[in-house]
Structure formats: structure tokens, C-alpha cells
Amino acid sequence: MLLVSASSLPSILHFLPGSDPPYKVLEQHPYLNLLAKCNNINTFKQIHSLLIKTGLHNTIFVQSKLIHFCAVSPSGDLSYALSLFARNQQQQIHNHFIWNALIRGHSLSPSPISSLYFFSRMLHYGLQPNSHTFPFLFKSCAKSKATHEGKQLHAHALKLSLHFHPHVHTSLIHMYASVGELDFARLVFDRSPLRDAVSFTALITGYVSQGYVDDARRLFDEIPTKDLVSWNAMIAGYVQSCRFEEAIECFCEMQKTNISPSKSTMVTLLSACGHTGSRELGNWIGSWVRDNGFGSNLQMTNALVDMYSKCGEIDTARQLFDGMEEKDVISWNTMISGYSYLSLYEEALALFDVMLRSNVKPNDITFLGILPACACLGALDLGKWVYAYIDKNLKSSSNASLWTSLIDMYAKCGCIEAAEWVFRSMNSSSLSAWNAMLSGLAMHGHAEKALALFSEMVDKGFQPDDITFVGILSACTQAGLVDLGQNYFRSMMQDYGICPKLQHYGCMIDLLARAGKFEEAEILMKNMEMEPDGAIWGSLLSACKAHGRVELGEYVAERLFQLEPENAGAFVLLSNIYAGAGKWDEVARIRTRLNDKGMKKVPGCTSIEIDGVVHEFLVGDKFHPECKNIYSMLDEIDKLLEENGFVPDTSEVLYDMDEEWKEGALSQHSEKLAIAFGLISTKPGSTIRIVKNLRVCGNCHSATKLISKIFNRQIIARDRNRFHHFKDGFCSCNDCW
């Protein structure tokens, strides 16, 4: 079959099948050197053709090289290896190298367990597995959690007395540790005389993966001569166990040895720096990266971007990100979740948009960064798109947090029904999914549903945690269910043994104070083992406002001023209390105090999403392109409100008392602007959804109730604390918020 002229052939002419020349000769053949440098399948095929021309392809040696390349190399192709194997099986079945390469190739494939099939065929042809065979087999069992098969192979290795071979031994430990059989792993380790760093490290990572990082550390200390990999494994073990400080300490210990850190050490360490906010160490690693020539390494740069953004240096992170020549999906995800982590949600969504335009395929992690941004901004259209995308492309994702994030997003975007739908369609619910659903219902004021859901989850055997009870208690708070709330609070401690945290006390104090039970709230505050935070004083202060308790309000406000001197909202609340009691001189005094301190209250801001674009409005905002139409709609609204007997409540007028907008400040509140824009930009009868960054003021609340009736629209408004569903002149919060 060889139709090549003799003159074009290199020094070795063709060989008859099975008659290999000495290895020494073959090994140095230039075509085989090419194969060693080859990194893609097309080049491989060219080399293959060259080898056919020389006739060398008939030698077992070359065939084993070819099969090895296709089966094992990351740029290879396992099915091609199999076709090469099929072609010359008669000779190849007697060669160990080829079987081992095929078994190894399958251990790297998506279905590693199929390597066992090749193993049994190998036995069938009468070949004995050797010390090279077992490590790949154990790796396959480890990957596919095939405990039973692993044990049979273990027995096989014992029979052949290969179990104390260093490579076999270590992969055996690794296998038992990976399938969760730590005791077996330990037994194998203890029974063997082998005590090298490699087998120690295999056992250590097993302990770490089962959460026994302290046991892992004890083993680590026993290693006679620790090497780079064992140090890296120990540091990574601490990181995996979220013990970041200890990871850093471990690195400092490593620095005292003569083992230099590697790229992996630094990548792991950067994660610890991000979680602990260790900017200094992070920067030091940054220079190490440059000095050691890893400046353009993808993995390293990703880790640096992560560290910088988690340490709050988002601009440095972005600069690095923008400067990357090559970005993978992890780079994008890191940068996006960096923005989300720092609550820079608009930036997160903007970058997500760029990511899609760059044709990078998002994955589950991307959405874990994007969904909280949708939730916080109320970007429902994008949220819906994400849901559809996940449903279509990531449905099989076992990532339970993805579904939990979807529930949370729908709830926070005002679609509690959609949240319930996602929750019910999850094939296996997790505790966090129940918790997300529960707090969603609470946010929407559906206390009864929330409490029913709680019974359901208990019936199904889920053990409620502290977060569950934050949801339950806030459901009671939003609905004003004082007695029930107190019962659940008691049950939490007595039946579930959960020690109340600040958040639980906050709910209870809020619950009692709203109901006017200030004395009981005070007793609770005195009995807590921690100091009340600003949120607790703040909820007391707004309860004082609701119940007209001027004196108590003054006391509470002073405490709040001490705790949070920059909190302008506290000053505004106190001034509203004075205004409600007609104490205008006190109102003026507070304003002076505010001005003297040069403080600016957080401006009220309302956003509304129309056709996937989020529009933001500030009070009296005139920057919107549709400004003219919005304001004429606003006039129309005010006219209709007046005709329907609406009397503005001016008691909270300081709320937005910027000099320029004294006049008509109330009618131009950001939520009203957003509603006006919603009315002119959406179809009649459709639901309007708005998101406000502060609490809805009393005046807007009454106005919105009436607007829902006059325009026959359901208006769903999210404020700082909860949702208001306005319909037919009523609000779901029953005016208690």
C-alpha cells in the first residue's frame, strides 16, 4: 500500500507489522519529536500522514505514541484514539502502553467509569494490569464515586502485590477519600510503610473535603518533609473551610521554609485576601505576580481581579480586567460579581451586557452575580429573561442557589406569584429556597401564606434555622400580628434552640413598637445580650412618629444620632415627629442642625423599568427626555386627585425640602414622577411596578391608593422595607408600614 518513492523517505524505511526496530532508533525520529510539540488535532493529523509515508505507523511503538496522544492530550480526541486502536487490534492488544493510554484517556473523559470496560477487556486478552494501570482506574472510580468497583480493584491490586507501589497506594487513598470513605483511606494509609508527602497530601485533602480541616492539619504536621504541593493543599484546605486567616498564617509559615510559593499558592492565597480584605498582602502578591512573570497569566489575573474587587479597589480591578488580552467566562463572572458584591448593581448589569455582546456564554455563576442586581434594582424584564435563559440552557444545573436566587429576584421585583411558581417547580428544594420564599411572602405582607409555608416546611422535615425565623418574625411584623410573633419568637428559642440574634430582636422590637407597646419593647431591649443597632433605634423612631410619641422620639433620636451621626434620615424622622405635633420651631431647629453639619439626606429615588430599560427619578427631576409629557401627566393626576377629594398631608414636608422645590415638593416626589411616567409608557390596565430607595411617605401612599382607583391600575411599589400592592384605592399593607 505504500506509494511513496524511496527518495522521499527518511533513513528508516517501512517495517513489517509487528517487527519494531530498537526503541533507541525510533525514539529519536524527528517526526516523533514533532508529536511531542503538537498541540492540536489538525497538526496531529499531518504528523500522522508523515508517519504513514515513512511506514513507521506499522510499528507498535508509533501506534502507542499516536494512541497516547489522542487519548491523553487535552487537544486530542478519544474517539480518534479508539479508531486507531480498532484498526490494528490484533497487534495492539498485547501492548500494555496502549491499554494504559486508553484507560487513562477514559479516566479523563466525561464518563470515566468506561475505563473499567477497557480494563476488563484487557484482562480478557490475558494481560496483567501493572503499576501504571491502577492509578488511572482508581481515578476513574474517584471521579464517578464508584465505591464498589473501587473496592474490587483494590482487591485486584492486593492480589498482584501492587498496593504498596507508591503511585498505586496514593491513588487508592485518593479514591477512598473522594468517595467519602475516609476510614478506608485512613486504613490504607496506616497499614502501609509509605510515608511520603504525596500520600499524606492525598489523605489531607480527603479530610478537608469532609470538613475535618483540623484533622488535616494534624496530619500535615506529621509530614516528615513537606513539599510545595502539600503546603498548597493545606492552604487551600483552610480556604475551602472558609478559615481564611489560618490560610494566610499557613502561608506565613511556608515563607519560613526554603520552599518557594508557586502560582497555585498565590491564586489560593488571593482568594483568602479577598475574603479577609487583606489589601496589603494582596498588593504584595500583585507585585510578586509581576516579578515572577505571571502578569499575563489568565488564572492569576482573574484571582487578582477578584482580590481587588473584594477589597473594595474596584477601579484597580476593572483596570486589570480591561487590560486582559484574553478573558474567559471566569474573568467576566469575577468582575460582575465584584460589582454586585459592592452593591454596584448598575455597573454589574452594564458589564453583563458587554459580556453578551462579546459572545461569551454566561453560566450559572454569572447569574448568581446578575440576579441580586436585578432584584435590588427591580429590573424585572431582565430577570425574566434570565429565568427563560436558565430554563432553556441551564435547567439541568444542580446549583440550588441558582433557583433560590430566582425566587429572591421575583419576590423582590414584586412578582410573588412567579416566585412561588419557581419555588414549586424546583425538583429538590433546599433550606435556603424555603427561606427565600418565606421572606418573599413576608416582604409582600402575605403573613398567612408565610406561616402556612413554615408549617409545611416543618412537616416535610426541614429544620428551620435563624434565617427562617427572621422571615417568620418579619411576616408577623409586616402584618401587625403581635401575639403570633411573640409565640414564634418563644418557639424559636424553646423548640428549636436558636439563640436570637440582633435581627430577631429587631423584628420583635419593631413589631411591639408599631403596635404601640413601647414598654414591652423597652423590656426586650434591656434583656438583650447585645447593644441595639441603628436599625432598631430607627424602627423605634418611626413607631414614635406613627404614634405621635414626641418625648420618647426625642430620646430615641438622640441615641440614634450618637450611633449614626451621618444618618440624615434620623434627623428627618425627628423633624417629622415635631411637624406632626405642630412644633414648627423645633422643626426649624432640626433643619439648622442638619445644615450646620453640612449633611445631606439621601435623596429619594424611584426607578421604573420600561421595556427592559431602568429609568430613575429624583424629586422634581427634569432630566428625563420625556420630561414634558411626564409633567403634564403629573398635572392631570393632581387635578383628578383634587376632584376626588384628595387633601395633601403636608406634615412630612421637610422630607424633600430642597430649597428649589419648596413649592409642589410633595406632588413631585420621585415615586409620583415614576408613576406618571409609567402611566404614559404602558398599556392601559397593565400593572405598574416601581422601586423606591426610601420608605414611601404618607402623602404619596394615600395619593397612590387613589391613583390606582382613578386610573384602574394595579401599582406594585417596593420601598426600603417591603412591598405595597395598590389596587382599587387600597393598599395590601393596610396602611401599616
Add this chain to the structure above:
DNA sequence: CTAGGGTTAG
């Protein structure tokens, strides 16, 4: 001629 332990985003 092959081979064992660690390797980024949540």
C-alpha cells in the same frame, strides 16, 4: 516510551 497528591468565579 506512560504513572500518584494541590489548582481561580459562588
